[in-house]
Amino acid sequence: MELAHRYAALLTVPDGMLREAPAEEFSSVQxxxxxxxxxxxxxxxxxxxxxxxxxxxxxxxxxxxxxxxxxxxxxxxxxxxxxxxxxxxxxxxxxxxxxxxxxxxxxxxxxxxxxxxxxxxxxxxxxxxxxxxxxxxxxxxxxxxxxxxxEHRVAPVDLPSARPGRCSGPLRERSAEEVRTLLTAAAQYRLQLKNRRWQRLAAVRGYDQALFQSLAVTLGYKENKLPFALLAQRLPLKTLRAEGDGGMALLLGLAGFLQTPEFSVDQDGREARAYLRERWEFWWRRRSAMERLVLPTKAWKLSGLRPVNHPQRRLAALVQLAARWPEVQALIDGGGNDLAKQVTKFLTGLRDPFWDHHYTLTSARSARPLALVGAARASEMLANVFFPLAIAAHPVHWDAYAKLPAGTGSRRVATAATRLFGHDPAGAEPWLKTAAHQQGLLQIYEDFCLEDDSDCARCTFPERVCRFAFVRG
Ligand code: SF4
Structure with a gap:
């Protein structure tokens, strides 16, 4: 027992021996x-x-x-x-x-x-x-x-994802009419840029293929734009249409979703098994000729996606668009004043007997019918493809575009809003309601915020706003 007190003494650190804890000991577990x-x-x-x-x-x-x-x-x-x-x-x-x-x-x-x-x-x-x-x-x-x-600091709560920029003050002081003018100008400029890019693509690929690729990219939005663009290039519209019923098998195969005949299908997945077998049978006969075009698995971002937005379902939508191509063309050529209504009706009305009830290739049947293209996706396709093309051909479509309600928005839009209008939601809210204003916000954000490397100090946007022609000269 006499050793116990010695050990107790060992546990007591004499004065002067107090050690400063290394940073690691402020455990991050805290x-x-x-x-x-x-x-x-x-x-x-x-x-x-x-x-x-x-x-x-x-x-x-x-x-x-x-x-x-x-x-x-x-x-x-x-x-x-x-x-x-x-x-x-x-x-x-x-x-x-x-x-x-x-x-x-x-x-x-x-x-x-x-x-x-x-x-x-x-x-x-x-x-x-x-x-x-x-x-x-x-x-x-x-x-x-x-x-x-x-030490002794409490983590800040509810921090917004971005910090307000130097221009947030001056912009808030502008009248609503002035801000509307500025954002509309930026949105129109963005539309022009899009149109120029579109013209270049159409000159190289042809009008229909360029349109097909653009629609494919919007189906890949936002995590899988690149693989969708690659697939639309590797299986162009003409080929996809010529393949008829085999088109979906080829797209799934090229996407890398049919790598093996052994799929682990969800319980009670009889329908999925039959669908897969049919697609596999078609794909494996063509596989060796197309092997080098197959996308690697890492090309896809699947985490964090809502099941209904799985790229396999979006590929089915792409097949439907190809199959009904004359109707797609007719929408752009003859949409008239009703463009938004007609495109939305067409896109949200796309059907596929399998994908109307399946989230993925291997999921069990969902009792609830699932839209192949939902209203939010249709709205993105309208804002990014149908309207820009229609406005380029007939500028009068701008009026309808300006009224198009915004889709679900994106993180980048939210960031742009905070940078330009500050934390107060009331400041940016009026400018997040239409697709056109959101596009204008994005353009300013990309032209100035993303080009700035001085934390606003050297950005000239606030000064340029003062010189902006708010009133028609
Ligand atoms: S970088 Fe320029 S445009 Fe962006 S928030 Fe700062 S001052 Fe505004």
Whole structure:
């Protein structure tokens, strides 16, 4: 028993031996990753005097947009490295991990979605300092954040995904008529740009194929635009129409959704099994000739999608559009004043006996009928394809376009609204109601916010607004 008191003495740290706890011991367990992100975004770790693990200084010029979806934590950010020649500003994303090793553990190093990361933040690392590399083998600067900076700080709550910009004040002071004029001008400019891109595509691919590709891209919106564009190129409209009933099997095969005859079909998936067998039978006879065109699995982003928006269902919609192509052409040529109504009726009326009741190739039958193209998608297709084409041919369609209600909106629209109008929802709300105003917002955001690398300081938009011709000269 006499040793016990010695051990008790060992547990008592004499005065003067009190040790400062290393940052790692302010366990990150006390803070969730979300809280840490909130602290970072609120600037609690600072922005100007960060030091990379290599010793070079790092300055955060723009905190970017807090991304709550898949992908890096903060997108559209900008950082500067004052010690490098010419102190370049790098635009890209920022990732914050609790541990440095999480970069590899979470597969970011092999994920192309993380290729534009310019800064990797972390709180702890193991015995060895791991490197951060992208799938392109580019080394990413690392900053080891010090948790002690957060002592006694409470994570900010309800932070919006973006910060208001310098122009948010001046814009709010403008009259509603002036803001409407500005956004309408930007939306019309955007339409012109779209139209020029469209003309170039049509000159290379032909009118029908260009239209088909554009519609395919809107079906891939927003996570899978690229694979849809590639599929529309690899199985062009003419070929798809010529294949008739085999078209869907070819599209599924080229998409990489028919890699094996062994599918694990949901229980009670008799109908799915029969559908798959038929498509597989068609595909495997053509597979060797088309093998090199098959998209890799990683081309698709499937996480975070609503089941009803699964790309397999959207491919079925593309097949329907090809099959009913003369009706698609007639809508653009003869939609007249009713363009919005007619296009919506046509698109939301597309049917497919299998996909009207299945979320994916392997899911069991849904008792509830599922729309192949929902109203929100139809509205996006109207705003991005049908109206721009119709307005280019007959500018009078602008009046109907200007009244087109906005779709569900996107994170980028919300970001643009906060940047330009500030946190107060009432400021931006009137300008989020129509597709045209949202397009105008996006144009300003892309032309100025995305080009700015000075956290608004050198952006000339606020000054340019003062010189804008609000009244017709
Ligand atoms: S970058 Fe320019 S346009 Fe964007 S929020 Fe800042 S001042 Fe406004």
């Amino acid at each position: 803070k969730s990753e979300l809280e840490l992100q909130a602290h970072w975004f609120a600037g609690d770790f600072g922005s100007s005097f960060l030091t990379a693990t290599t010793g070079e200084r790092v300055e955060v010029v723009q905190f970017g947009v807090w991304n709550h979806d898949a992908g890096p934590d903060f997108t559209e950010a900008a950082v500067r490295f004052p010690d490098r020649p010419d102190a370049p500003v790098l635009r890209g994303s920022i990732e914050l991990d609790t541990r440095a090793e999480d970069w590899e553990r979470h597969g970011h190093g092999g994920n192309a979605a993380f290729d534009d990361v310019v800064l990797h933040l972390y709180l702890q690392h193991g015995p060895r300092q791991p490197f951060t590399r992208t799938s392109q083998h580019r080394q990413v600067a690392q900053v080891h954040l010090d948790l002690r900076q957060l």
